Amino acid sequence: MIIIAEKINGSIPSMGKAIAEHDVEHIKDIARRQAEAIGDNGYIDCCASVDVDEVETLHWMIDAIQEVTDAPIAVDSPSAEACIGAMKYCNKPGMINSISGEGNKMEVVLPVIADTPWTVMALLCDDSGIPKDAEGRIKVLDRIMAECKKYGIAEDRVFIDPMVEMICTAEEGISIVLDVIKYCKKTYPEVHISGAISNISFNLPYRKILNIAFVVTCMAFGMDSGVLDPLSRDLLGAIYAAECMSGEDYYCMEYISAFREGLFGPKQ
Amino acid sequence: MIIIAEKINGSIPSMGKAIAEHDVEHIKDIARRQAEAIGDNGYIDCCASVDVDEVETLHWMIDAIQEVTDAPIAVDSPSAEACIGAMKYCNKPGMINSISGEGNKMEVVLPVIADTPWTVMALLCDDSGIPKDAEGRIKVLDRIMAECKKYGIAEDRVFIDPMVEMICTAEEGISIVLDVIKYCKKTYPEVHISGAISNISFNLPYRKILNIAFVVTCMAFGMDSGVLDPLSRDLLGAIYAAECMSGEDYYCMEYISAFREGLFGPKQ
Numbered sequence: 001m002i003i004i005a006e007k008i009n010g011s012i013p014s015m016g017k018a019i020a021e022h023d024v025e026h027i028k029d030i031a032r033r034q035a036e037a038i039g040d041n042g043y044i045d046c047c048a049s050v051d052v053d054e055v056e057t058l059h060w061m062i063d064a065i066q067e068v069t070d071a072p073i074a075v076d077s078p079s080a081e082a083c084i085g086a087m088k089y090c091n092k093p094g095m096i097n098s099i100s101g102e103g104n105k106m107e108v109v110l111p112v113i114a115d116t117p118w119t120v121m122a123l124l125c126d127d128s129g130i131p132k133d134a135e136g137r138i139k140v141l142d143r144i145m146a147e148c149k150k151y152g153i154a155e156d157r158v159f160i161d162p163m164v165e166m167i168c169t170a171e172e173g174i175s176i177v178l179d180v181i182k183y184c185k186k187t188y189p190e191v192h193i194s195g196a197i198s199n200i201s202f203n204l205p206y207r208k209i210l211n212i213a214f215v216v217t218c219m220a221f222g223m224d225s226g227v228l229d230p231l232s233r234d235l236l237g238a239i240y241a242a243e244c245m246s247g248e249d250y251y252c253m254e255y256i257s258a259f260r261e262g263l264f265g266p267k268q
Numbered sequence: 269m270i271i272i273a274e275k276i277n278g279s280i281p282s283m284g285k286a287i288a289e290h291d292v293e294h295i296k297d298i299a300r301r302q303a304e305a306i307g308d309n310g311y312i313d314c315c316a317s318v319d320v321d322e323v324e325t326l327h328w329m330i331d332a333i334q335e336v337t338d339a340p341i342a343v344d345s346p347s348a349e350a351c352i353g354a355m356k357y358c359n360k361p362g363m364i365n366s367i368s369g370e371g372n373k374m375e376v377v378l379p380v381i382a383d384t385p386w387t388v389m390a391l392l393c394d395d396s397g398i399p400k401d402a403e404g405r406i407k408v409l410d411r412i413m414a415e416c417k418k419y420g421i422a423e424d425r426v427f428i429d430p431m432v433e434m435i436c437t438a439e440e441g442i443s444i445v446l447d448v449i450k451y452c453k454k455t456y457p458e459v460h461i462s463g464a465i466s467n468i469s470f471n472l473p474y475r476k477i478l479n480i481a482f483v484v485t486c487m488a489f490g491m492d493s494g495v496l497d498p499l500s501r502d503l504l505g506a507i508y509a510a511e512c513m514s515g516e517d518y519y520c521m522e523y524i525s526a527f528r529e530g531l532f533g534p535k536q
Contacts, residue, residue, distance in 0.1 A: 173515030204520060206505060206533040213509035216484040234477060234502070241481035247441030252472060265474040 001239050002159075002192060002225040003042035004074050004095070004121075005034035008061065010049030019048060019057065027064040035069035037230035037263055043095050044069065045227065047076035054079065058086035066091055074121070080108040093117040097227075098161065101126030101140040106147045114151040121159045121194065121227075124180065130163045134179035137162060141180070145188055155190035159225055164195045166202035167210065174200070174214065178221050185222040193218070194225035197235075212238040219246065237264030269507050270427075270460060270493040271310035272342050272363070272389075273302035276329065278317030287316060287325065295332040303337035305498035305531055311363050312337065313495065315344035322347065326354035334359055342389070348376040361385040365495075366429070369394030369408040374415045382419040389427045389462065389495075392448065398431045402447035405430060409448070413456055423458035427493055432463045434470035435478065442468070442482065446489050453490040461486075462493035465503075480506040487514065505532030 007030050010016045018026035031044055038044075044065055048057040054077060062073055074095040075083045083096045093116060099105040100123035113120060122144045124130075124137040131137045141160060148158055162180040167173065181193050200214040201207035212235055215226055219242040230236050240258050243249040259265050275298050278284045286294035299312055306312075312333055316325040322345060330341055342363040343351045351364045361384060367373040368391035381388060390412045392398075392405040399405045409428060416426055430448040435441065449461050468482040469475035480503055483494055487510040498504050508526050511517040527533050 167512050168520045171515065171518060174513050175515060205524065205527045209502060209505040209532065210509045210512065210523075212480060213484050213506050213513050216481050217488045217510065217513045220485045220488045237474060237477040238481050241478045242485065244435050244478065245442050245481050245485045247439065247443060250439060252436045255478075256473065259473045264477065 001041075001219070001243065002194070003038040003230050003239075004045050004097070004159075004194065004225065004227040005038050005042060005230050006045050006196075006198075006227050007034055007229055007231065008045060008065065009047040009076070010057075011047070016049065019050065019061065022060070024060075024064045027061060028068045031065040032068045034230055035071045037236060038071065042071065042230070043074040044071050045074040045076050045097060047097075048082075054082045055085040058082065059089045062086065062089045080105040084108060084112050087112075087118070093119075095119045095121060095159070097121040098123050099144070100124070101143055103127065106144065110147055110151045110153065113157075114153060117157075119157045119159060120148075120153070121161060123161045124163050130165070134176045134183070137176070137180050138183050141184060141188075145191070155188050156192065158188075159192040159194040160184060161195045161227070162193070164197065164199040164214075166204075167200050167214070168203050174217065177218065181218060181221045181223060192225045193223045194227060195223065197226045197228040208232060208234060211235055215239060216242045216245075219243075233264045233267075240264065269309075269487070269511065270462070271306040271498050271507075272313050272365070272427075272462065272493065272495040273306050273310060273498050274313050274464075274466075274495050275302060275497055275499065276313060276333065277315040277344070278325075279315070284317060287318065287329065290328070292328075292332045295329060296336045299333040300336045302498055303339045305504060306339065310339065310498070311342040312339050313342040313344050313365060315365075316350075322350045323353040326350065327357045330354065330357045348373040352376060352380050355380075355386070361387075363387045363389060363427070365389040366391050367412070368392070369411055371395065374412065378415055378419045378421065381425075382421060385425075387425045387427060387460075388416075388421070389429060391429045392431050398433070402444045402451070405444070405448050406451050409452060409456075413459070423456050424460065426456075427460040427462040428452060429463045429495070430461070432465065432467040432482075434472075435468050435482070436471050442485065445486065449486060449489045449491060460493045461491045462495060463491070465494045465496040476500060476502060479503055483507060484510045484513075487511075501532045501535075508532065 010019045046061050050057050072094040073090050074097040075086050076097040077083050098121035099109050124140045162177045201210035240255040244252045278287045314329050318325050340362040341358050342365040343354050344365040345351050366389035367377050392408045430445045465483050469478035508523040512520045
């Protein structure tokens with residue numbers, strides 16, 4: 001599971017405050033703890049969520065993160081230009097988070113990352129919003145994958161987000177997401193399947209257990225990445241446990257080792 | 269999800285002590301709390317796990333349970349004769365837990381329950397033990413279903429246990445269990461798919477999260493019953509959450525209602 005650690009995001013009130021007050025220690029503390037939790041196989045997301053000076057703010061945040069960890073950074077902005085503007089401050093290749101079928105996002109991002117090792121998160125929405133059915137999202141997926149191919153971007157550099165929506169208004173449960181996952185696994189076997197896990201539980205109580213049920217269900221069908229909070233101990237434990245279920249974790253060695261490191265389970 | 273609540277079992281040390289000491293209040297307390305947790309759609313398992321006077325002990329335990337709840341009882345013994353001997357003490361039809369391909373279990377149980385509404389748990393093992401692959405277990409399943417048919421026992425009165433084994437020694441993860449579940453769903457669509465959930469996590473730390481990942485994964489493929497501890501709050505919450513994922517719980521009404529009743533989530 002490739003975790004994109006989501007907590008350095010200005011839209012989270014405490015992080016927004018830290019960014020506004022240039023509280024570098026808060027950012028470093030969260031970066032350090034998230035990096036410990038995700039291990040060698042993930043990204044630290046970095047989203048400023050500010051109205052002005054976005055690239056400068058991202059620059060400052062990226063510097064703070066890189067003071068404490070070598071983990072690659074997912075440069076996160078609704079503006080493709082801001083992502084491209086900030087990527088040069090990263091010490092090593094990371095992820096552009098994100099493109100989609102909207103506007104000129106693909107034109108802005110894909111040529112820039114084409115001949116680099118950077119990866120990209122692709123949201124399955126377009127100028128009409130989020131398609132209401134799996135077929136609509138698959139159309140966007142096919143269009144994005146065709147563009148990536150044009151630029152020589154290999155499948156395994158693409159992470160797709162099937163668009164996770166809140167379950168409390170979804171009559172059919174998560175069947176749209178699962179249909180997109182199944183199609184993607186079959187059609188683009190090397191593409192990573194990701195998504196914003198906690199979106200599923202908006203407006204419901206005890207969100208933790210819904211997030212767990214969602215990620216475990218999606219992993220059973222091939223999800224191998226997630227934008228999530230790796231400091232949510234039971235969620236992280238459930239991801240390790242789901243790897244045991246799928247046979248990805250021989251003899252549960254990774255599970256046992258993560259438990260011994262204190263990454264999940266009762267706090268010491 | 270049809271829960272078979274597992275805590276009234278003499279092989280659990282505290283319950284074994286209560287049975288030995290005829291501590292009726294302990295049994296009543298656990299029966300009452302389990303009945304609250306499973307709602308209208310489950311069973312209270314009753315297993316004496318004693319070397320002598322098993323039917324008499326089951327009789328006394330069944331009476332204790334029936335003093336506090338109307339929930340149907342799963343009469344549980346490795347001895348088919350003991351199950352049949354004790355079922356007459358139940359005020360309403362319940363479940364025989366269990367038959368399998370071993371010895372004469374089917375001959376003893378099936379004719380007795382044939383013309384009743386009693387249900388039966390069927391373990392997919394035989395005189396050679398637990399088959400090492402899905403094909404072997406499916407052979408036992410087919411044999412059991414053929415016998416049930418002979419006695420006119422409808423599919424929806426049969427609960428199968430695909431034999432849940434500890435994951436820590438399973439190289440392939442739970443693929444055997446999932447293969448059996450998929451075959452069963454396709455071939456016998458009305459049969460209930462159950463199993464002893466917590467077996468999965470033997471010999472591993474933080475068993476709770478493995479049990480959750482296991483039951484959620486199996487539910488994604490059609491499991492609709494489980495022998496488990498409904499007083500494990502996060503496990504019960506995860507089952508409600510998994511029903512939301514599958515679209516079985518429209519607008520998450522059952523989830524919200526169970527949360528409001530205090531069945532899961534932080535203790536009040």
